[in-house]
Amino acid sequence: xxxxxxxxxxxxxxxxxxxxxxxxxxxxxxxxxxxxxxxxxxxxxxxxxxxxxxxxxxxxxxxxxxxxxxxxxxxxxxxxxxxxxxxxxxxxxxxxxxxxxxxxxxxxxxxxxxxxxxxxxxxxxxxxxxxxxxxxxxxxxxxxxxxxxxxxxxxxxxxxxxxxxxxxxxxxxxxxxxxxxxxxxxxxxxxxxxxxxxxxxxxxxxxxxxxxxxxxxxxxxxxxxxxxxxxxxxxxxxxxxxxxxxxxxxxxxxxxxxxxxxxxxxxxxxxxxxxxxxxxxxxxxxxxxxxxxxxxxxxxxxxxxxxxxxxxxxxxxxxxxxxxxxxxxxxxxxxxxxxxxxxxxxxxxxxxxxxxxxxxxxxxxxxxxxxxxxxxxxxxxxxxxxxxxxxxxxxxxxxxxxxxxxxxxxxxxxxxxxxxxxxxxxxxxxxxxxxxxxxxxxxxxxxxxxxxxxxxxxxxxxxxxxxxxxxxxxxxxxxxxxxxxxxxxxxxxxxxxxxxxxxxxxxxxxxxxxxxxxxxxxxxxxxxxxxxxxxxxxxxxxxxxxxxxxxxxxxxxxxxxxxxxxxxxxxxxxxxxxxxxxxxxxxxxxxxxxxx
Amino acid sequence: xxxxxxxxxxxxxxxxxxxxxxxxxxxxxxxxxxxxxxxxxxxxxxxxxxxxxxxxxxxxxxxxxxxxxxxxxxxxxxxxxxxxxxxxxxxxxxxxxxxxxxxxxxxxxxxxxxxxxxxxxxxxxxxxxxxxxxxxxxxxxxxxxxxxxxxxxxxxxxxxxxxxxxxx
Numbered sequence: 001x002x003x004x005x006x007x008x009x010x011x012x013x014x015x016x017x018x019x020x021x022x023x024x025x026x027x028x029x030x031x032x033x034x035x036x037x038x039x040x041x042x043x044x045x046x047x048x049x050x051x052x053x054x055x056x057x058x059x060x061x062x063x064x065x066x067x068x069x070x071x072x073x074x075x076x077x078x079x080x081x082x083x084x085x086x087x088x089x090x091x092x093x094x095x096x097x098x099x100x101x102x103x104x105x106x107x108x109x110x111x112x113x114x115x116x117x118x119x120x121x122x123x124x125x126x127x128x129x130x131x132x133x134x135x136x137x138x139x140x141x142x143x144x145x146x147x148x149x150x151x152x153x154x155x156x157x158x159x160x161x162x163x164x165x166x167x168x169x170x171x172x173x174x175x176x177x178x179x180x181x182x183x184x185x186x187x188x189x190x191x192x193x194x195x196x197x198x199x200x201x202x203x204x205x206x207x208x209x210x211x212x213x214x215x216x217x218x219x220x221x222x223x224x225x226x227x228x229x230x231x232x233x234x235x236x237x238x239x240x241x242x243x244x245x246x247x248x249x250x251x252x253x254x255x256x257x258x259x260x261x262x263x264x265x266x267x268x269x270x271x272x273x274x275x276x277x278x279x280x281x282x283x284x285x286x287x288x289x290x291x292x293x294x295x296x297x298x299x300x301x302x303x304x305x306x307x308x309x310x311x312x313x314x315x316x317x318x319x320x321x322x323x324x325x326x327x328x329x330x331x332x333x334x335x336x337x338x339x340x341x342x343x344x345x346x347x348x349x350x351x352x353x354x355x356x357x358x359x360x361x362x363x364x365x366x367x368x369x370x371x372x373x374x375x376x377x378x379x380x381x382x383x384x385x386x387x388x389x390x391x392x393x394x395x396x397x398x399x400x401x402x403x404x405x406x407x408x409x410x411x412x413x414x415x416x417x418x419x420x421x422x423x424x425x426x427x428x429x430x431x432x433x434x435x436x437x438x439x440x441x442x443x444x445x446x447x448x449x450x451x452x453x454x455x456x457x458x459x460x461x462x463x464x465x466x467x468x469x470x471x472x473x474x475x476x477x478x479x480x481x482x483x484x485x486x487x488x489x490x491x492x493x494x495x496x497x498x499x500x501x502x503x504x505x506x507x508x509x510x511x512x513x514x515x516x517x518x519x520x521x522x523x524x525x526x527x528x529x530x531x532x533x534x535x536x537x538x539x540x541x542x543x544x545x546x547x548x549x550x551x552x553x554x555x556x557x558x559x560x561x562x563x564x565x566x567x568x569x570x571x572x573x574x575x576x577x578x579x580x581x582x583x584x585x586x587x588x589x590x591x592x593x594x595x596x
Numbered sequence: 597x598x599x600x601x602x603x604x605x606x607x608x609x610x611x612x613x614x615x616x617x618x619x620x621x622x623x624x625x626x627x628x629x630x631x632x633x634x635x636x637x638x639x640x641x642x643x644x645x646x647x648x649x650x651x652x653x654x655x656x657x658x659x660x661x662x663x664x665x666x667x668x669x670x671x672x673x674x675x676x677x678x679x680x681x682x683x684x685x686x687x688x689x690x691x692x693x694x695x696x697x698x699x700x701x702x703x704x705x706x707x708x709x710x711x712x713x714x715x716x717x718x719x720x721x722x723x724x725x726x727x728x729x730x731x732x733x734x735x736x737x738x739x740x741x742x743x744x745x746x747x748x749x750x751x752x753x754x755x756x757x758x759x760x761x762x763x764x
Contacts, residue, residue, distance in 0.1 A: 095708055120703045124712035127665050129676045444762055449717040455660035457669060457742060557675025562668045565742045586675060
């Protein structure tokens, strides 16, 4: 009797699982429309980071107050932001990658906590801090992408491990920092380690059991990079045979970089996922002649097979470390009198690109910081930037210090995601206003060891008095609408809301609210540590909240802690050279705000 | 009585270890453009017009390629790893080699830091003295932030040694 019952229970359970599989994609497609929740790190599949909530608006945001706070118990850089699903908030931390489920009905009581055991050897192979950009939800699970590349599915209710797979090998310099994205019944996982000669890839795992469905490398043979030489296009033309190897010399593609540590997007109607690839390895361009395809590129792929529909390379043969991993923001806007399904991408290289996301046609490419000087413009037909010889570290050659390149290697914008308001039609972009000297030189490759090959020093843009701007951008014309100076690079993800307010954080630790139309500052509050996290909003018990992770670190914390190099100044540098360590210190904390 | 022995021992140790005292950077000898102190440890040479020896310059470059992504610009430290200009105040040449070659770990309740072993990384191992003298110059306050503007030429012997080290 007992036996029969048990058996029928199993049948019932698997029947339930089967029905869940069929609806896994619909589940998230619907959930992302509920403005009360924040169900994926990017806000929605379109990466807009926009909320329909308007209880907090430009008239009352000045009355914002801290509602509650939560210490994560971890130092180091806190990137990304929490998820909110119903009455539960999921908060993640940098290494050791703790995940907390907090009860929003009970002042953030800890429902469960998951702390993985990871080999500390992973810490030093994480270039630029042990950051993690967040967890994803799907099919009743919380997906954690650990520093050591383990992908773990946790039961969203209990925190119990449901499955676990290794996406890479930290001993080879492969690490995990990017937030996963759940698309249909798959989990998309990127990889980090461009400064360790890792060959980048995107991998899809089955959300049911963690089995691998496909992996698409950024470079290599056609079968590795999942392109169809005839059907996959680059600006409308077929990419042709061997496009992932024929712009590399010898076997350099095997340690070619092109890692995938940014944000992913999905268009359910076109059934395409979008993401960018990072810098080619090494930073010394002389060691890798050719365009180095498909580093520095945007891929549009079928989520079920991984097959690429189109690809576009922003920076062929990178000479400055301008990774192409920044987020892809999907919107529908009119360009040149024609409605377009747009993909808008603010690249590290300082150009804001608007493409037709259906076919990859390049529509707009303009500088989103006027000081960008390494290229005069981007040819919309060929897609190629017109490189200025003076700033070409390749043309100047090995062992030559190329000076005055704008932007610096950290880009006019790094991973910190921009927001798009369908209401205003504008993008709100956190930017860096920093330039550099860059000297490439020869390096040898050792597996699992840094593989950089350039020396660089950074300093503020030519005006010299600030290192960041928060801007509003019209992607249909490629124009800055307004620009607000910040002392430090703006390294926090933005949030736009229907309340005509835009939120972002600063490296000193301020959470700021500005008017979406004018950029006028409406509110600021200094949190305990510098902000490199992304602003989140949600509604709980009829009240709108704003949440932000503090915890200075990341590349910003490394590059800016001591202040930028000013060879002409003595001690106590000020203005654009100010040392971040004089403004803030380490410490992970979540701060949640509300209007009383 | 109980405390006397260890105290005396510590005192003797301080006399024996050259790195414990503040180094005055007296150059005792030189060979092929490389300078050494009285203990035969490598050291920097900075001329009155700011000309640095080749190794200090090379160390600046190697530091800002291999070390800077954790330890911050100009050996000043970051939110992720300590400032080595400071560390070299209390760490001698042997101690420096020990940590770079073997690594070091501080992992606990409030600390998650780990210095990797660079023992097999030729981009570091072939330039240990370069990086050391650069850091020493920064530590002693003899070298400002940023790129040294003038440098002595790289000697043929240095070039040969470098090629040999990188090749095997």
